[in-house]
Amino acid sequence: MQALYLIMALLLLISFFFDREKTWQSIQRGKNKMMKILPGYLKLLVLLSLVLLFSEDFIVEYLGGQNIILGSVLGLIVGSITMMPGFIAYPLAGILLTRGVSYMVIAAFIISLQMVGVVTYPVEKEYMGVKATIYRNLAGLAIAAVLTLLIGLYYGEVII
Amino acid sequence: MKNKKEKDHRLDYGIFLVFIAFLGISRLINFDLGRAMGENFLIFARDMILILPPAFIIIGLFEIWVKKETIEKHFGNSSGLKRHIYAILLAATTVGGTFVAFPVANSLYHKGADYSSIFTYITSASLVMIPMSVMEASIIGLEFTLLRIGLSLPLVVISSIVLNNIFQHDNYALPANV
Numbered sequence: 001m002q003a004l005y006l007i008m009a010l011l012l013l014i015s016f017f018f019d020r021e022k023t024w025q026s027i028q029r030g031k032n033k034m035m036k037i038l039p040g041y042l043k044l045l046v047l048l049s050l051v052l053l054f055s056e057d058f059i060v061e062y063l064g065g066q067n068i069i070l071g072s073v074l075g076l077i078v079g080s081i082t083m084m085p086g087f088i089a090y091p092l093a094g095i096l097l098t099r100g101v102s103y104m105v106i107a108a109f110i111i112s113l114q115m116v117g118v119v120t121y122p123v124e125k126e127y128m129g130v131k132a133t134i135y136r137n138l139a140g141l142a143i144a145a146v147l148t149l150l151i152g153l154y155y156g157e158v159i160i
Numbered sequence: 161m162k163n164k165k166e167k168d169h170r171l172d173y174g175i176f177l178v179f180i181a182f183l184g185i186s187r188l189i190n191f192d193l194g195r196a197m198g199e200n201f202l203i204f205a206r207d208m209i210l211i212l213p214p215a216f217i218i219i220g221l222f223e224i225w226v227k228k229e230t231i232e233k234h235f236g237n238s239s240g241l242k243r244h245i246y247a248i249l250l251a252a253t254t255v256g257g258t259f260v261a262f263p264v265a266n267s268l269y270h271k272g273a274d275y276s277s278i279f280t281y282i283t284s285a286s287l288v289m290i291p292m293s294v295m296e297a298s299i300i301g302l303e304f305t306l307l308r309i310g311l312s313l314p315l316v317v318i319s320s321i322v323l324n325n326i327f328q329h330d331n332y333a334l335p336a337n338v
Contacts, residue, residue, distance in 0.1 A: 001210060002243050004255045008214035011221050030220025033263065034212055036338060039172035041208060041259070046179045049201040053193070083258075085207050087294040094299040103304060110296070112310060114286040117258060124258075127266040128282075129335050132327065136279055139319040147311050154307060 021095030040123045047119050048083060055082040059092055063109060064101045068157060071105040072148050079112030080141060083119050111147050115140035211256040219267055232272030241328045244317045251284035257292070261285035269334045276317075276324035283316045 015023040057076055063078070064089040065071050093106050116137050117124065125133045183201060186194020235243045265278040265331055272279075286292075288309055297305040 001255070004214045004218075008217050011218060015213055015221055015225065023221075026218060026220040026224040028220070029223055030213075030216040030218070033219060033338070034216035037175075037211070039169040041212065043172050045201065045204050045208060046176060048181040052200040052204075053197055056311060067251075070296075081208050085203065086289075086295055088203070090292075090295050090299045093296075097300060106300065107308065110300075111312065115312075121257060124262055126338050127262040127335065129256070129332070131330075131332060132275075132279075132323075132334065135323055135326070136282065139279075139310065139323060140283060143312065143315045143319060146315065147308065150311055151307060155164045 002084065013075070037123065038125060039109055040126055044120065044123055051082050051119055052084055052088075056088070057086070058093065060095060063105050064099050068102050068104055068152070071101070072108040072152070075105045075108030076112045076144060076148065079109040079114075079144070080116035080137075081118045082113065083117055084113065089113055102152070102157045103155045104148055104157045107151040108144065108148040112141065112144040115144050188238075194197055208259055211260060215260045216263070219263055222264075223267055223271070226271060229271050230271075231268060235268060235271075235273035235277040237274050239277075243274070244280045244320070246305055247277045247281040248272075248284045248288060248313065251281050252288045252290050253287050254289070257280065257286045263338075266334055267336060270336065274324060275327045275332075276320040277321035279323050280317055283320070284313065287312055287316065 001015055011026075015026060033153055047120060063071050065074075084112065093110055097103075097108055118137070121133060121137075124136075128136065149158070154160070179201075183194060183198040185191070187198060233239065234246050239246075250264075251261065254264065261282045265273075265282050267277050268281065269275075293305055293309065297309075
């Protein structure tokens with residue numbers, strides 16, 4: 001985070017050195033873009049605070065079930081719907097691991113968390129359009145499912 | 161066109177203010193559910209809101225300074241498989257993950273990057289983020305992380321190429337002026 005501010009300051013300085021007018025334009029452009037999407041991000045923030053409230057308990061409670069296939073499917077679903085920062089998701093996965101939950105279930109959750117974003121749909125569609133957003137997320141879900149299976153096979157947790 | 165496209169954001173801001181008020185009141189009267197939500201909110205707010213100003217200023221600088229030809233050359237149709245490597249490298253170093261990747265991808269597209277580069281970029285922005293992957297390796301295990309990244313990237317690139325063909329065929333265009 002601090003690094004990003006540092007990079008910004010550095011780039012602005014370099015830009016300012018070469019062309020004041022362009023630097024000013026860049027700042028204006030960035031500001032306008034941000035103000036346009038800010039309501040979308042704020043709405044997302046509200047949604048995420050709500051979703052996180054339920055997903056954490058759900059994950060700890062239900063992903064560790066006896067059935068590995070069911071656990072993986074649930075992992076894919078929760079991972080797709082929610083969105084959480086890594087410093088919450090990984091410790092959570094760590095807890096599951098110490099409880100003996102299989103790598104396959106953890107993979108399902110972690111990978112779909114990264115690749116599929118249902119709650120981020122409102123923001124993504126502003127930049128990518130509805131169709132691209134839906135296609136990209138469906139492709140992500142398909143890849144997450146394939147990877148989950150591959151990781152399960154690798155660790156010998158499922159056998160075809 | 162501008163008037164038609166300009167959306168009314170008052171409702172969005174309204175919802176947000178009501179939510180903030182709810183969190184504040186929950187804190188005052190010790191309403192547990194509201195307090196828990198407030199904590200979640202702070203986690204995301206710190207992560208997201210603080211990252212937006214520098215991210216968008218850098219996007220602004222990018223749009224004003226970087227020439228279209230440069231992006232076309234590296235992320236465009238003619239760049240072959242290399243554009244996916246560039247996209248993945250850019251994704252690995254994008255601070256803020258997907259939230260920042262969406263607007264960056266849109267800017268890249270309007271500078272001449274093709275669909276397959278930006279799909280690879282967005283999807284890998286959360287897959288290979290360096291700090292997150294380091295954290296994952298230390299908690300779940302290096303083997304798992306390497307396996308996950310090694311298996312996912314080829315699939316992501318393949319899916320991006322497939323999506324690229326679909327969208328090119330359909331003459332799809334990403335939203336402009338966002």
